[in-house]
Amino acid sequence: xxxxxxxxxxxxxxxxxxxxxxxxxxxxxxxxxxxxxxxxxxxxxxxxxxxxxxxxxxxxxxxxxxxxxxxxxxxxxxxxxxxxxxxxxxxxxxxxxxxxxxxxx
Amino acid sequence: xxxxxxxxxxxxxxxxxxxxxxxxxxxxxxxxxxxxxxxxxxxxxxxxxxxxxxxxxxxxxxxxxxxxxxxxxxxxxxxxxxxxxxxxxxxxxxxxxxxxxxxxxxxxxxxxxxxxxxxxxxxxxxxxxxxxxxxxxxxxxxxxxxxxxxxxxxxxx
Numbered sequence: 490x491x492x493x494x495x496x497x498x499x500x501x502x503x504x505x506x507x508x509x510x511x512x513x514x515x516x517x518x519x520x521x522x523x524x525x526x527x528x529x530x531x532x533x534x535x536x537x538x539x540x541x542x543x544x545x546x547x548x549x550x551x552x553x554x555x556x557x558x559x560x561x562x563x564x565x566x567x568x569x570x571x572x573x574x575x576x577x578x579x580x581x582x583x584x585x586x587x588x589x590x591x592x593x594x
Numbered sequence: 595x596x597x598x599x600x601x602x603x604x605x606x607x608x609x610x611x612x613x614x615x616x617x618x619x620x621x622x623x624x625x626x627x628x629x630x631x632x633x634x635x636x637x638x639x640x641x642x643x644x645x646x647x648x649x650x651x652x653x654x655x656x657x658x659x660x661x662x663x664x665x666x667x668x669x670x671x672x673x674x675x676x677x678x679x680x681x682x683x684x685x686x687x688x689x690x691x692x693x694x695x696x697x698x699x700x701x702x703x704x705x706x707x708x709x710x711x712x713x714x715x716x717x718x719x720x721x722x723x724x725x726x727x728x729x730x731x732x733x734x735x736x737x738x739x740x741x742x743x744x745x746x747x748x749x750x751x
Binding site for chain 1: 631632647660672673675692695696697699702703704705707708710712713714715716717718719
């Protein structure tokens with residue numbers, strides 16, 4: 490589960506919108522061992538991220554365990570203007586989810 | 595006396611139901627996920643197998659229109675910053691692979707119509723490897739790579 494809410498920043502870079510986001514998530518690979526118990530820590534990772542501009546999907550991500558802890562992402566898209574809403578939703582392999590949105594500046 | 599016993603039983607029963615509900619809830623997402631999330635591709639142990647399972651082909655054409663931006667030397671394999679940019683028109687998806695990881699497929703990005711062929715992310719790398727970007731455009735796969743030297747592995751294996 491996310492300890493902290495994700496951060497999204499979106500702004501106009503010329504005529505394109507630029508989005509940067511960071512999600513707080515452990516992204517366990519399932520290969521790491523707990524030092525105290527010696528047991529493997531079960532895998533726990535974000536599998537899918539959906540990014541929308543208003544109601545239009547701009548980016549769908551499918552992630553595996555090789556994406557780093559507290560994943561950072563950025564992308565760019567056309568056809569946006571200042572004040573539009575960008576929303577990001579994610580689900581992980583254990584069924585946790587989070588959604589957040591930001592206004593384009 | 596009986597009254598409190600009733601209440602106790604009731605609350606215990608209620609708690610039991612909640613636990614069952616949570617149990618069922620925990621089970622269902624993995625089933626739902628299997629339908630959309632390409633599990634076979636993510637657990638594939640070779641790059642070719644992963645691409646085959648994702649796109650139904652593994653032939654990629656090396657393209658200079660794709661730029662992979664990654665460090666020459668990564669001190670920490672757990673966090674390797676990778677940027678991918680392509681000037682290709684009609685790019686449908688960008689797939690990021692690390693061939694020397696146990697499971698090479700790291701991430702796949704499906705681009706919307708208005709989205710630029712531009713992605714930044716951070717990946718884990720077990721050891722020194724190439725970072726391969728595969729772009730799907732007009733039904734063909736194009737690729738570019740960048741070699742990254744890893745001094746400390748990041749997959750905990």
